[in-house]
Amino acid sequence: MITAIVLIHVEADAIPSAAQAIADLDGVGEVYSCAGDVDLIATVRVAAHEDLADLIPGRIGKVPGVLDTVTHIAFRSYSAAETESAFEIGVEGD
Template sequence: MITALVSIVVEPRRIPEVAQAVVDIEGIDQVFSVTGDVDLIAVVRVRAHEDLAGVIAGQLSKVEGVLDTTTNIAFKTYSKQDLEAGFDLGLDG
């Protein structure tokens, strides 16, 4: 599974509508409204790198109100939840 984080700049008055349209795209797992230089961050999960183009360039970037996107592909995921699950299985030592 390929995970990418997409930072999205949106027309300010359209943030809620754009967020809903983006989260409705297949391959997009979550959308966060954030502070800072961007308005939304989308978590994309697809099976292959080639699928990223269809989700991001083919659909997300074409949502009305999206002004700009930047994509970061995750190499490795670190999760506190994964670590805690290991401890629940008796793997703590």
């Protein structure tokens, strides 16, 4: 599974509708509206790199109001839960 984080610039008056349209696309996990340099941030999970080409420029980029996207492909995931479970390996409960 390939995970990507997509930074999305959107016309100001189209942010809510664009966010929902993007969230409804297959392969998109979450869409966050945010303050800062971009308007929306989406998490994307697909099976192959070719699927990114279909999803991001092919579908996200064509959502009305979307002006530009920048994609960051994730290499590895870290979370507090994963770190804690790694320390529990080999520890037997009472």
